Amino acid sequence: MEIETFFPIIITMNLQLCRNQKTFRPKKNAPSGSKGAQLQKHIDATLGSGNLREAVRLPPGEDINEWLAVNTVDFFNQVNILYGTLTEFCTPNNCPTMTAGPKYEYRWADGVTIKKPIEVSAPKYAEHLMDWIEAQLDDEAIFPQKLGAPFPPNFRDVVRTIFKRLFRVYAHIYHSHFQKIVGLKEEAHLNTCFKHFVLFTWEFRLIDKGELAPLSDLVDSILQL
Secondary structure, three states: OOHHHOOOOOOOOOOOHHHHOOOOOOOOOOOOOHHHHHHHHHHHHHHHOOOHHHHHOOOOOOOHHHHHHHHHHHHHHHHHHHHHOOOOOOOOOOOOOEEOOOOOEEOEOOOOOOOOOEOOOHHHHHHHHHHHHHHHHHOOOOOOOOOOOOOOOOHHHHHHHHHHHHHHHHHHHHHHHHHHHHHOOOHHHHHHHHHHHHHHHHHOOOOOHHHHHHHHHHHHHHHOO
16 A cells, blocks of 8 residues: 555644543653753644644754653654553554564564564564663763753753654554554554654654655655755
């Protein structure tokens, strides 16, 4: 099936949709401290304006790592919410492997407990992924909670890996569950959240273009390349 035949771009800003849906697991909070709260308010305000390209830009005078940290939590929550609407459909029987169409299959490895990539069902992949991301977000050596605490030298590498793997959840949803999303009348929500995700990752070069191949037509239309 051609990608462009089954998901039109629908840009309907409704921030509350991204906040109120049931979640796959408990929502994470932004890094504590006045700076994290201030940046989160900026995100909410700019998203509410409906200008996604403006919303992703680094606010003047702000630290890029602080901005990446707060947004990483926000995008984790968005994907968590989206996937949470599909858990009754995305089952080991329906999705025995984590795929994005017939050409792309994702295998899981975290480099610690699972060093060699293994084939898992889509829901098991999502479970492993969310557990792994939560562990990164909860590790104060990677995502400092105290205002002014330094970020580690590998911080942006960790952020890139998080976003690369979150993209895979979007790719699976679009290829395997889009009709369910339409049936739930969530396609506008999905498309808006994905557009926000693409614009942010492109602004800060967080995902290599080749990784975006499963949704290349949609990504290109969002970026207007």
